[in-house]
Amino acid sequence: MNMLVAENLTAGYGGVDILHSCSFAVGAGEIAVIVGPNGAGKSTAMKAILGMLPLRTGRVTLEGADITGLSPQARVAAGMGFVPQNDNVFPTLTVEENLEMGAFIRRDCYQDTMESVYALFPVLREKRRQPAGELSGGQRQQVAVGRALMTQPKVLILDEPTAGVSPIVMDELFDRIIDIARSGLSILMVEQNARQALAIADRGYVLVQGRNRFTASGETLLADPEVRRSFLGG
Amino acid sequence: MPIRKFAVPSSEAEIPDFLNAIVLLANFVVIPATAYGAQLALGALGVTLVYSVLRFANFAHGDLMAFGTAATILIVWLFQGWGVSLAPLPTAILALPLGMIITCLLALGTDRFVYRFYRHQRSPAIVFVMVSVGVMFIYNALTRFLIGVDDRRFEDGERFIVTVIGFREATGLDQGLALRTSQVLTVIVMVLVTTAVFWFLRSTRTGKSMRAYSDNEDLALLSGINPDRVVLVTWMLAASLATIAGVLYGLDKSFRPFTYFQILLPIFAAAIVGGIGQPFGAVAGGFIIAFSEVALTYAWRGFLTHILPPDLIPAGLVQILSVEYKFAVSFLILVIVLLVRPTGIIRGRVF
Amino acid sequence: MSRIARPLALYAVMASLIVAVGFIQSWTVALSITNLALISAIMTLGVNIQWGYGGLFNAGIVGFAALGGVAAVLVAMPPVTDSWIAGGTNLGLAGLAILGTIGAAVFVRGRTHGRRRTWATLFTILAGYIVMRIFLDPASDAIEAINPSIQGYLGGLGLPVLVAWPVGGLFAAGAAYLVGKVALGLRADYLAIATLGIAEIILAILKNENWLTRGVKNVTGIPRPIPSERTFQTIGWVSELGHSFGLSPAMTAAIANRLGYALLFLLVLGTILWLAERALNSPWGRMMRAIRDNQDAAEAMGKDVTRRHLQVFVLGSAVVGIAGAMLVTLDGQFTPTAYTPLRYTFVIWVMVILGGSGNNWGAVLGGFVVWYTWVMAEPIGNHLAAALADLLPAGWLRSHILDSAPHLRPFLMGMILLLCLRFAPRGLIPERRAPSTRKPEVN
Numbered sequence A: 001m002n003m004l005v006a007e008n009l010t011a012g013y014g015g016v017d018i019l020h021s022c023s024f025a026v027g028a029g030e031i032a033v034i035v036g037p038n039g040a041g042k043s044t045a046m047k048a049i050l051g052m053l054p055l056r057t058g059r060v061t062l063e064g065a066d067i068t069g070l071s072p073q074a075r076v077a078a079g080m081g082f083v084p085q086n087d088n089v090f091p092t093l094t095v096e097e098n099l100e101m102g103a104f105i106r107r108d109c110y111q112d113t114m115e116s117v118y119a120l121f122p123v124l125r126e127k128r129r130q131p132a133g134e135l136s137g138g139q140r141q142q143v144a145v146g147r148a149l150m151t152q153p154k155v156l157i158l159d160e161p162t163a164g165v166s167p168i169v170m171d172e173l174f175d176r177i178i179d180i181a182r183s184g185l186s187i188l189m190v191e192q193n194a195r196q197a198l199a200i201a202d203r204g205y206v207l208v209q210g211r212n213r214f215t216a217s218g219e220t221l222l223a224d225p226e227v228r229r230s231f232l233g234g
Numbered sequence B: 001m002p003i004r005k006f007a008v009p010s011s012e013a014e015i016p017d018f019l020n021a022i023v024l025l026a027n028f029v030v031i032p033a034t035a036y037g038a039q040l041a042l043g044a045l046g047v048t049l050v051y052s053v054l055r056f057a058n059f060a061h062g063d064l065m066a067f068g069t070a071a072t073i074l075i076v077w078l079f080q081g082w083g084v085s086l087a088p089l090p091t092a093i094l095a096l097p098l099g100m101i102i103t104c105l106l107a108l109g110t111d112r113f114v115y116r117f118y119r120h121q122r123s124p125a126i127v128f129v130m131v132s133v134g135v136m137f138i139y140n141a142l143t144r145f146l147i148g149v150d151d152r153r154f155e156d157g158e159r160f161i162v163t164v165i166g167f168r169e170a171t172g173l174d175q176g177l178a179l180r181t182s183q184v185l186t187v188i189v190m191v192l193v194t195t196a197v198f199w200f201l202r203s204t205r206t207g208k209s210m211r212a213y214s215d216n217e218d219l220a221l222l223s224g225i226n227p228d229r230v231v232l233v234t235w236m237l238a239a240s241l242a243t244i245a246g247v248l249y250g251l252d253k254s255f256r257p258f259t260y261f262q263i264l265l266p267i268f269a270a271a272i273v274g275g276i277g278q279p280f281g282a283v284a285g286g287f288i289i290a291f292s293e294v295a296l297t298y299a300w301r302g303f304l305t306h307i308l309p310p311d312l313i314p315a316g317l318v319q320i321l322s323v324e325y326k327f328a329v330s331f332l333i334l335v336i337v338l339l340v341r342p343t344g345i346i347r348g349r350v351f
Numbered sequence C: 001m002s003r004i005a006r007p008l009a010l011y012a013v014m015a016s017l018i019v020a021v022g023f024i025q026s027w028t029v030a031l032s033i034t035n036l037a038l039i040s041a042i043m044t045l046g047v048n049i050q051w052g053y054g055g056l057f058n059a060g061i062v063g064f065a066a067l068g069g070v071a072a073v074l075v076a077m078p079p080v081t082d083s084w085i086a087g088g089t090n091l092g093l094a095g096l097a098i099l100g101t102i103g104a105a106v107f108v109r110g111r112t113h114g115r116r117r118t119w120a121t122l123f124t125i126l127a128g129y130i131v132m133r134i135f136l137d138p139a140s141d142a143i144e145a146i147n148p149s150i151q152g153y154l155g156g157l158g159l160p161v162l163v164a165w166p167v168g169g170l171f172a173a174g175a176a177y178l179v180g181k182v183a184l185g186l187r188a189d190y191l192a193i194a195t196l197g198i199a200e201i202i203l204a205i206l207k208n209e210n211w212l213t214r215g216v217k218n219v220t221g222i223p224r225p226i227p228s229e230r231t232f233q234t235i236g237w238v239s240e241l242g243h244s245f246g247l248s249p250a251m252t253a254a255i256a257n258r259l260g261y262a263l264l265f266l267l268v269l270g271t272i273l274w275l276a277e278r279a280l281n282s283p284w285g286r287m288m289r290a291i292r293d294n295q296d297a298a299e300a301m302g303k304d305v306t307r308r309h310l311q312v313f314v315l316g317s318a319v320v321g322i323a324g325a326m327l328v329t330l331d332g333q334f335t336p337t338a339y340t341p342l343r344y345t346f347v348i349w350v351m352v353i354l355g356g357s358g359n360n361w362g363a364v365l366g367g368f369v370v371w372y373t374w375v376m377a378e379p380i381g382n383h384l385a386a387a388l389a390d391l392l393p394a395g396w397l398r399s400h401i402l403d404s405a406p407h408l409r410p411f412l413m414g415m416i417l418l419l420c421l422r423f424a425p426r427g428l429i430p431e432r433r434a435p436s437t438r439k440p441e442v443n
């Protein structure tokens, strides 16, 4: 069964449509990856799925329930975790406070979740008293992912989690994301490093000018000569 | 011939003079500047909190202080009429919590009927500043309606902890030292209040959510932090701080609505010097401004006569600026900070 | 069509309100209101240049107006020769000290770097200041001792008072340049705070440097550009003209005097308005508005936004300074204590916002409407209070309400500002926006 389904999304900023009938889906415990050139509308699609943009058409369901009418906060409460592309930490708050704020809507004890985030990203435990703004780019991304995990979401939505980090850190992050998926979470992520991302993807979407251009499993897309030529640099 | 209690065998004549110099300095610079600094710190803390959460320089803060003080004074009069007092402490301390509540209600009402609209519109900061000017007019009119425009003294109870004469008799020094109840009270209240505010911001869930909201509004929304609640708490803190600062200032000096508009400049300067949006910086900034203001407008000649040999004592007053220019000091420091380090001593927001 | 009809109608209403005062109260009152409204309108134009063209918030209008005002003293009053003899030398030396300090500061800055540069500059300026004070203090004492009851200051240059108007503009422009250099290019509200500060300092100087302005002792008897009422009474044809309208010679003279000022002010207002409109519709004006509407885009296109902002800030302040000089000319005296921020900064803001920020015709109308309201608030407040008090038994509350009548003014001003910002943010006469400069609607 699909965990998260977004169908026929048409949306944009103030009258101008950026997305034209895009559809995405993630199965339970799967990794779905969206790739595409800069300005294709990938971030816009994420915002639309999170309810941060009004939709002109389309609907979003989570575990089969229609959540199209919910506010972003309500969607987070319903089980969506989101890591935005930019400004995805609270810079003057410490790492630990960032995680706490991630758990803001939870009323139960979240110590266990925090422990599991620290287990996933051990460096965060070392830096937990340090303001997030003082961390390196890669560490900051870990805080951002950790913050999103604090609500114990069913699906984690990541917008370019590896933007601006070195190749080694990037591999590391990909490994962690696979770990997260193995623990049963569904992951929908946007990636610039298309080759690597598609390699771990159960489903891949190539988005061009706000439209679904190719949709297939990651493997198939990697093998497709046209995708290779146009989007993976040969 | 005063009795020399601190007489030391060697160089008998110099030591008491040195002590006299210190007492003089304490009496005319350190004590007044500390009390004034505490008042500015509380004011600047309120400005900086509003700034960091609502993101605008609140021009109505001075008049909010004036309103809070006026409300407190009315309650003081009421208590005095009933014969309720807290002697030897001023009755104002008893009235302060009620004054704070009234001022909180005013601030919350203002937010509901004025600021909220612009927040939902996501108006630029400068529109908020303009709106706060309108609010300033209204607060000003309200304060004047409540209590008029005259000078009001409302300090009652024991006015002095140490009097000039008492100090001279006790120490045998030529220089006297006065320590007023209001000054000591100001410093104690300021320490308690700022500690409480810092603790609140650092350690409570609500306080952290305020800081998170100030850091990154969008991410705070995504984390389920309720902006209306953050704003509500911010206004309550700002209004309470404004009332406390205003009442302490009024106890120390006197209450006149117009001076509360003028004190806006040193308060803004303190907030910017400290790094706007930085609570700790605001408190530090308050003391920096106060000490500079007092030190630059103090006539140092008296002090120098005690420590310099007679032939080196200058003829003039050795006063860098006359007292009328005390607001110039805030401005000068402001200009220097803007030129040299626009982020303030603790990195605040510049853009 | 309505682009012309609406302003026309609003101006007509305003004019008839003033005429009504003429019929009901008196023509001298109506003309006095008009004269101050004209000056307010010029100030509002100046602020509109800053806010409407550039989006800059000047919270120190009162300071620039006062600087303009002091120009009237320094230009038009006769020089006090004794004061110059008594203090001139030291004053000259103090002036040299200032120049020397500036020179030394520039020299020091050229020779140092980084943090040390800041401290070296500050130290140089402090040392220069102390040297300046060594000369200024005796000069000031000597000057203030000369005939203190009516002089005790340097006097002016004894030039025609009309010369003071452009000079007032220059004074204000100079101060604006300095503040703008410091505060522009940072957050928008830093300019507001910095201007608030400079105004306080200008006022403090004008109140306390007695050798320059007589301070709180005021300067009276500033020469007038228009013949006084008494002179008008002696002019035969004026009295006769008044007589044919059934006016007494005294009344005729009063009206003629005020009318003279009104014409003079109208001439200045017209000139500035014409220049402002031309500037607004020139390529420069279009660029300014483009910067205001989308600063980031303008910056990306390589426009030096801070420099442009400095231009409008200086220009706008100069206009305020001119109006300040005109105000003192009209009063015939310079009264530093009269400059309160509420009256000269924030009320001007109400005028700009109500009139229509960005629209010069709106700014002028705003100046008239708000000044009229300001004047009328007092009698209306008294009436309201009296009516309210009549309903109450004699006692504490009743007298309190009667005493509170004057507080209606700030309340009204605040209400106009808030209601306007909320419900008509574009003002009575909204800005005409060329389609190309409209900001793309986001969200």
Ligand SMILES: Nc1ncnc2c1ncn2[C@@H]1O[C@H](COP(=O)(O)OP(=O)(O)OP(=O)(O)O)[C@@H](O)[C@H]1O
Binding pocket: A013, A018, A036, A037, A038, A039, A040, A041, A042, A043, A044, A045, A085, C442
């Ligand atoms: N807030 C906004 N207002 C108006 N237009 C926007 C906004 N955000 C993005 N756009 C426009 O929408 C289009 C798609 O932007 P989007 O950020 O979704 O691209 P993207 O695929 O995420 O690109 P990248 O790989 O660079 O992150 C772009 O043309 C962009 O200019």
Ligand SMILES: [Mg+2]
Binding pocket: A042, A043, A044, A085, A159
């Ligand atoms: Mg993107």
